[in-house]
Amino acid sequence: MNAFKNARHLFRVAAVFVVGGLAFVGVRALLVPKSFGQYGHYRGNAIAEIAARPVNYAGHQACEDCHTDVLEKKKSGKHVHVNCEACHGPQAKHVDDPGSVQPVKFDTAVLCVRCHEANIAKPKGFPQVASADHSNGLACDTCHQPHSPAITAGETTGGTK
Amino acid sequence: MNLTRRHMLLLLPAAAIAWKYVLAGTPEASPNYTMSQHWWGMLIDLPKCIGCGNCVRACQAENDVPDGYFRTWVERYHVSDYDIENPHVDSPDGGKKGFPLSKEEGGKNFFVPKLCNHCADSPCTQVCPVGATFISPDGVVLVDKTYCLGCRYCVQACPYGCRFIHPKTMTAEKCTLCYHRITKGLxxxxxxxxxxxxxxxxxLKNPNDPIHEFLKAHSVQVLKPYMATHSKVFYNELDGSVR
Incomplete structure (x- = not known):
């Protein structure tokens, strides 16, 4: 059995590997987050962290719970499917504290043309105006009420369409 | 402790119930939401897009996207009558402030909103070396900011150019399909x-979602179908010139 006469150095190498392997497993267990691999090759808790971000746009349901009068007004007009925050901007803070946080009233001369300024790339059926010719810089709400924009008979007609 | 047959019979159903919850997965922030019951996507009805840029502004306000970077943006296409293979595309500031009047006359003109396509076989998640980006069990491609190294592999891998490196955190950023909103029912x-x-x-997992009727009744296309990414952003009446 000469082959195993000097086997002790083999055991030493084996011991180094075993200790190294155990250290690797131990350190890895400490460093890899618990939820890693819960759903796949990533940290499972990341999903909940991303989902926990606060909301800025409250959603039209929250607006309509209180502002039923505006909802009624919108139903008679073409803007019925335009959500509140499409024009009024993010209002989650206003929903949380309606008393102290008030939406800013905006300039309709700036707001309306975002959608209604004439542009060749817009769908042909969409109502568009060249604002400079249409109203001479007058604010749109001089004639149109934004929640129900059609000009009814008897009201002032400032625009040509 | 001796594990008798009686113990086993009691333990197995309990383990089965526990395993079911592990598989279903529920983000802690939204207790009424079960990931396994959803498969999210988006429908872009191109004939309705007026290029107002509301989506770009809303995305920046909701997600604190830095100026000059976009999780969603709107492109304007001008396809001339004589060269349909080479459309002119512009997107000034992502369409955030609307579009100036076109210089070109005639031809075909339309807007195309772009965002992360939340591919079911996404190239960007496959290349991440550290498991920082992934497809969630409900089909949303997300980035784990605390794990991302900022190596930019995913930015290069995305065929749609939907990712960027955030200038402050230096980690990959992208559309989360407002994951913090859709898990709350918004x-x-x-x-x-x-x-x-x-x-x-x-x-797509909700049988009552109007998307199913829409997909049946319209000619709907995804971007770059030849990349086989199985994109879940569906474009209605997509023009062949859109890249």
Whole structure:
């Protein structure tokens, strides 16, 4: 059995590997987050962290719970499917504290043309105006009420369409 | 402790119930939401898009996207009558401030909103070396900011150019399909702000979602289908010149 006469150095190498392997497993267990691999090759808790971000746009349901009068007004007009925050901007803070946080009233001369300024790339059926010719810089709400924009008979007609 | 047959019979159903919850998965922030019951996508109804830029502004307000970077943006296409293979595309500031009047006359002109396509076989998640980006069990491609190294592999891998490196955190950023909103039962900020309904959030696992009827009744296409990414952002009446 000469082959195993000097086997002790083999055991030493084996011991180094075993200790190294155990250290690797131990350190890895400490460093890899618990939820890693819960759903796949990533940290499972990341999903909940991303989902926990606060909301800025409250959603039209929250607006309509209180502002039923505006909802009624919108139903008679073409803007019925335009959500509140499409024009009024993010209002989650206003929903949380309606008393102290008030939406800013905006300039309709700036707001309306975002959608209604004439542009060749817009769908042909969409109502568009060249604002400079249409109203001479007058604010749109001089004639149109934004929640129900059609000009009814008897009201002032400032625009040509 | 001796594990008798009686113990086993008691333990097995308990383990089965526990395993079911592990598989279902529930983000802690939204207790009524079960990931396994959703498969999210989006419908872009191109004939309705008016290029107002509301979606871009809403996305920036909702997600604190830095100026000059975009999780969603709107492109304007001008396809001339004589060269349909080479459309002119512009997107000044992502369409955030609307579009100036076109210089070109005639031809075909239309807007195309772009965002992360939340591919079911996404190239970007496959290349991440550290498991920082992934497809969630409900089909949303997300980035784990605390794990991302900022190596930019995913930015290069995305065939749609939907990712960027955040200039402050230096980690990969992208559309999360407003994951913090859809898990609370709200729609995305861009869909909420879209005045014409050109963007609609779609839950492909919900049999009552109007997306199913829409997909049956319209000619719907995804971007770069030849990349086989199985994109879940569906474009209605997509023009062949769109890249």
């Amino acid at each position: 729609t995305t900020a861009c869909c909420e702000a879209c005045p014409t309904g050109a963007r609609q959030l779609a839950d």
